[in-house]
Amino acid sequence: MLGASQPYDLGPGIRRGSRGKGGAMTQIPNHDPLSDWGLPGWIYTSERFFKEEQDKVFRPSWQIVCHLNDIPKAGDFHTFDFIGESLVVVRSKDGGVRAFANVCRHRGARLLDGPVGRCGGRIVCPYHAWTYDLEGRLIGVPMRDDYPALDMAKEGLATIEVEVWRGFVFVRLEGDGPSVATMMAPYEDEVAHYRFEELQPFGRVTLRPRAVNWKNISDNYSDGLHIPVAHPGLTRLFGKGYGVEAEAYVDKMWGQLIDEPSESPSERLYQDILPDVAHLPGDRKRLWTYFKLWPNFAFDIYPDQVDFMQFIPISAEQTMIREIAYALPDDRREMKAARYLNWRINRQVNTEDTELVARVQQGMASRTFTAGPLATSEVSLRSFGRKMRALIPESRMPRPPEGW
Secondary structure, three states: OOOOOOOOOOOOOOOOOOOOOOOOOOOOOOOOOOOOEOOOHHHHOOHHHHHHHHHHHHOOOOEEEEEHHHOOOOOEEEEEEEOOEEEEEEEOOOOOEEEEEOEOOOOOOEOOOOOEEEOOOEEEOOOOOOEEEOOOOEEEOOOHHHOOOOOHHHOOOOEOEEEEEOOEEEEEOOOOOOOHHHHOHHHHHHHHHHOHHHOEEEEEEEEEEEOOOHHHHHHHHOOOOOHHHHOHHHHHHHOOOOEEEEOOOEEEEEEEOOOOOOOOHHHHHHHHHOOOOOOOOHHHOOEEEEEEEOOOEEEEEOOOOEEEEEEEEEEOOEEEEEEEEEEOOOOOHHHHHHHHHHHHHHHHHHHHHHHHHHHHHHHHOOOOOOOOEOOOOOHHHHHHHHHHHHHOHHHHOOOOOOOO
């Protein structure tokens, strides 16, 4: 069994592909002996498997928390609850970012409440008033001389690894695998056009509970075959030009808006009024691109805005979808309208996906289902399965092991 403390490197050799308007597909061979099969249904409902995922998939993985522009001033913070851990990201006095366990070192009390806030120049525990500075150092303890074992220098807040990639703030509980920058390296040239560092929050963080396993949401996000079947709106917008490919740690999906007017009023109006974005090259002015990063979050990149979506596992059959939109300042009426129409179009897509994923989750619970065969074009599902089987070998088994 692979332990969470081992290097988090799943290596190259992931299958790639892209489907253009003509439907042609190219691939890089994948030597996983089970690459032609999906993951078994039982791992989408098993609480024991979910515990394995927490240690071997999620604790060593990067998780997106916020953008630097969500915490612009010293003392601004963003909390993040994840697989039983309460974390907090704080803007420090030197302008940097620190991440800590949101837990007092005295009696374990939660320190900061609410998803966002401002703590000023220090973090004070609401239980016994132990006080920490913005670098996590313990700087104040009432009745300090009454603690014979206390070493102030050793009782600072537990630090969490943090990475800032193009303005977005990520944390990782443990492990030493590739950085977010390394994961996204194959697509840096594409992302550079969108000026991520300048993005401002557009709206607020939304939390949407779903009674499904996180993997079903992740699988569906990267699945290209269901687009022409289940998303008539996206098909009207993209025609047959929806593309899918998979790098080692990132799936990419994309669609170019076609010129044929949609029969849907919202879609047709979006096609008509989407304004020119001067800093985007011509081939990106009407391009929708999606990047899903291993294991459970994604960027939806549009000419008018950028969203992130995160699939936070709660239990084997419960997931919280966390999302927020960001945008560059633009007061044009056409841009404001385009962003509203974008929201309307994608709310319909979300409604369609919610029903689809619920159907799959229900079917995964059936004892008649083991693992389904994968098409060669399902490059993202093949990539995802390869990583899961490498990290948790039990996922190679069609039925749960005895005792699971």
